[in-house]
Amino acid sequence: MRISRHLAGLMLGISMIVGMPAAAAELVINADASEPSLRKSWEGIVDQFRKENPGIDVKLNVYDRESYKRSIRNWLTAQSPDVVFWYAGTRMRQFSKPGLLEDVSAIYTPQAKAEFGPVATELMSDQGKQYGVPHSYYQWGFFYRKDLFQKAGITEAPKTWSDLVSACEKLKAAGIEPITIGSKDLWPTAGWFDYINLRTNGLKFHQELMSGSVPYTDDRVKAVFAKWKELLDKGCFMKNHASMSWQDSQAPLYQGKAAMMLMGNFITGNFPANVADNMDFFRFPEINPGVGRAEDAPMDALLVPAKAKNKEDAKKFLAFVMRPDVQTTLAAGTRQIPVNQKASVPDDRFLKAGQQLLSSADGLAQFFDRDTSEELATVGMKGFQEFMANPDRLDRVLEDLERTRKRVYAN
Amino acid sequence: MSSSATPSLPVVTARPESWWHRHQASITPLLLLLPALAAFSLFVLWPIASSLWLSLHDWDGISERRFIGFDNYRELFDDRVFWTSIVNNIWWLLAFMLAPALGLAIALFLNQSVFGIRLVKSLFFFPFVISQVVVGLVFAWFYNPQYGLLNEVLRAFGIEGISPLDSETGATFAVIVAGLWPQIAYCMILYLAGLAAMNPEVIEAARMDGAKGWRLFWHAVLPQLRPATFIAVVVSVIGALRSFDLVAIMTAGGPYSSSTVLAYYMYEQTFLSVRYGYGAAVAAVLFLIMNVYIAFFLWRMLRREQA
Amino acid sequence: MADVRLNNVRKRFGDVEIIKGIDLAVEHGQFCVFVGPSGCGKSTLLRLIAGLEKVSDGQVTIGGADMTHVAPANRGTAMVFQSYALYPHMTVAENISFGLRMANTPKAEVEQRVKHAADMLQLGHLLNRKPSQLSGGQRQRVAIGRAIVRNPQVFLFDEPLSNLDASLRVQMRIEIGKLHQDLGTTMIYVTHDQVEAMTLADRIVVLNAGRIEQVGSPLELYHRPKNLFVARFIGSPTMNTLPVQRTGGDGDGMRFTLPGGAPIVLPTREDGVTLGVRPEHLSLGTGEDATLQGQVRLTERLGSETMLYVDLGSDVEVVVRADGLSSVRAGDTVPIGVSRRSCHLFDSQGAAVINGALL
């Protein structure tokens, strides 16, 4: 392989000529915000940072979410930028544990900790140290068509599981698909699992399950699927969901063919003008009154790779993003809820509802595919999809999950 | 040839030779091969070896690689999705064997000389030229239960709401059909070339012997098309085993991995489940399967070379 | 002065030995032709001289200099290929001058040499054409022109006429002969056509299975073949060979029995098993030394002569060259006269015992 090494050397030379970022004062930020509105907001934030720090040459690279996920490991182990966008909680700790992240505890002043509150601070912490800054989060819940609910004779948004079931029955009777879902991307199914589990078994059990310390064959897990099956048996979900992406699955909602959808708040940006006024939000109904109310609220964060070249300016940027005024601006642009509690929530009824929902919650989960290992998440979400199509295969699905759990969390 | 006197010109004489002069005939081929070989070694040969080695490891892309011997392969053996991929790859292979047959049928249909036939032929070839991304897009749309043409047509027969990409039994075949479309076009072109290069005397002789229709086709035409058939089968096998684009675009292996193939499953294991070693093991299996065909092709080529 | 000498030259391709130890001297100015059946190694031998193949063993000298390991270009040779080897993308002039241009020869000299060659070969009006616009004969001339411009010490021709039709072949054969006369250069010429060999050569080398069977002038080979192979190879139609049996001594010679039982006395004391006699040396009618009897199976009337295929019985057939107006017809039984002056005798190994007394 001597030849190939020579060629590699040659190409290294070429690549240097072509030009890789090298200048010391440059701050490279890799972001997973390619949706136009997100991109625009972040570009605005970066511009503002540039103005405040004229000495720093900021470079913002924007990638789409899926390819970003494929690359994050590369960036943490080689070709590291100075700041990466990522997720809070388990997904962050996955990288802080092997020492791939820079400890940024220094920018967590007592004041900052107070502004962010214990929940957010804890999500950014690993063994008492902070490894990043959260910039925003959003709530999950039902987005529904008021007009269709009315048409089906549903006067009030469902508060309990039985309300939901009866709403489903009424909608079906009125010739309306009760719930739309697109499971081609798999993760929309996980929202259902998360919520039924949170409402049935509570946050603590959910976290134990996510961290691999409870077997998936546990009866409490089976109870979740039993609830889920009630809706399936009644035909509450759109058919053909396996061939629809989550984007595709919105269409029936806007066309007036389907009445509701369990989704993150980011969907509100897609509401077409002609139906926006008819859209509304309600939180996932109560199932087991005994358990506290926890919500799925995926939190996005900025981290500094341990191999970053310009950690100084990176931390400066993180501190900048922590500021209430910056988080306010950001939230307005991205239509998300700022994490800094001193920042103001954009004037948007869904976000206001979201903030109210989350601030009064007994706890937050990050979402199935962020709370557990990637491998388990992949197997699990495929399993949920399979279960939705064939509820009778539940045992096999759970066996697969359990086998994976055993391997992943073996050591 | 005039017999004019030869003007005196310097005579070519033996010159002393430099080292380069004496050895250029043996060095030149090496020199010419070097760039291609270097590029090929770096980006093809070494990665194959590296992948095979990686398949004996457990690696998540960040922590240390852990050597685990054949554990990945042992796990594959118990992996339902892996077997689904194998079965689906076999379906792809079998179905793709239709491509040479259908390609030949279309080639025969178009092998006439009427006005504009050249344009028709090249239009028939279109599906092969366009990207699989576009093909996948078009077919995903074709199958769409709400507004796809398939359902428009079926509705005319009173069948409603068929959604092939949703169904664990139908998805693979729906994707295969999309894959066949360009593949048939490819085979068609191969056969059109084969038909054009046919020795007309053999056909004439067969006609003189009274062969007609099927018998003529079977005994005089098909044997002459053997080279085209060989290539058509080889490219179809490769196309079937490499199939990734359409699966990724149309179903992403779903629903619940029922339409996945080895090529896609390795991608999924690597990037979604972040199991590099396991993904490499899936790729290695695909590589081993493909090696059967590569060996067959090489054997045939080299035999021809020796003849 | 450029003579070509081969000392024990061998060539192996893998395990197969194609040239099995050849010693040969081609003197300066000689026109030497290699003939032999296909696969005998004659083209390989030529390519060894040109340097296109490397000898496995032995030595090649040209003009006294050892060329065994010298590159083809530096041996002072020029080669005309069977396929002409013209570059389809170059004009005639470019083809002819290619080698010179690649050697950075001054432009004026290139032009002069091309003009000279073109004049010699009457190609002047074709210089700007591409090979595809030329006839076969013209292409052949261009190929020769390419050799001429290099002013070589030795010309090598590899079956140069085999791609031409019959009448052109005769014409070009004559032109090549004239070229040799004009230039006086050493030429080595490979062919499987014995007419070319006979008409062009000063010396013919008969090759068989990688070995030289015989070297000599055309008439020598014709009249004094050293063995059955050469005897059969040279001459058309081929020499008649008849099995004979020695029956005893007779004065200075030996008595042999011909097919049919007729005796003939040949001037030798040695044994032989095959009698060779060329068709033109057999005559219809009773012979002075012996007479054969046979039935005419087939007549080939060529106008100037008639070939009679005569069955002597017991699976022996001879060809007799008779007069063009001969009245003999198939089915006739005819006597055939044999003169011992024209008889060759070969022993059981095929080596010639006697070669008659014509030359």
Added chain:
Amino acid sequence: MFPTPIQDRSRAAQAFYRASLIPALVVWLLPLVAIAFTSIRSIDELNQGRFWTWPEETRFVENYTAVFTQSPMGQFLVNSVLITVPAVALSIALSAMAGYALAKYRFRGSLVLFAIFIAGNFVPFQILMIPVRDLFVNVVPLYDTILALVLFHMAFQTGFCTLFMRNFIKQIPDALIEAARVEGVSELRIFWHVVLPLVRPAMAALAVLVFTFVWNDFFWALVLVQSDEVRPVTAGLQALRGTWTSAWQLISAGAIIAALPPVALFFLMQRHFIAGLTLGATKG
């Protein structure tokens, strides 16, 4: 020659044959026809679920301009060109050299080398994915650059191109090369002045063919790059599908735009293209 020329058939058969060509073509290309129609439909028509009828009003200009103004499609196209053209040129250059060496020089291992190129060309390229990506991330830091795709395609296509060039050069008479050798032309000059001019048609055929291979690549575009600034049109289009959820008129127009360059090239260079593709399909 086969089947029986239609001209020898009855008038009715001829008419039927001619008449059947167009419907056959339409059915065969139906998906493409539909996508072309959709690309000029108005969004209203699509919202009414009219996908398969004749478009009522054509929005050709609007839709196609929208593709370029509302998405980085223009950038994707430029990227595709920047990736494809050098990759094609380089792989053809490398393979012409290698093909010549393998076809016209006898040396030990030449057949083995040839076999390696052929085998490499058939390898399921998924097996290369992790190491090649790793190489561009860790060894030669070119991940997410156009150069990474250029280099990889260059190397990978070299396998197929070498197979092709070697077989083509093999058909060139040895005498043409030997004649030059006897005339003292150096080996490299023989390659340049004799061999290259003779293989020009093969290179043209190969260029067109490899152009479509590289242009249409999706897998490596997914694996080796991710920014819009370097993404080729295939991966770009797939990414846009997420953004343009039900804007089928835009997706269709994008698809048409992505398909256009190879289709145009195919039409312009049809003879070469088919010659390249069918190499070996007519003899052997």
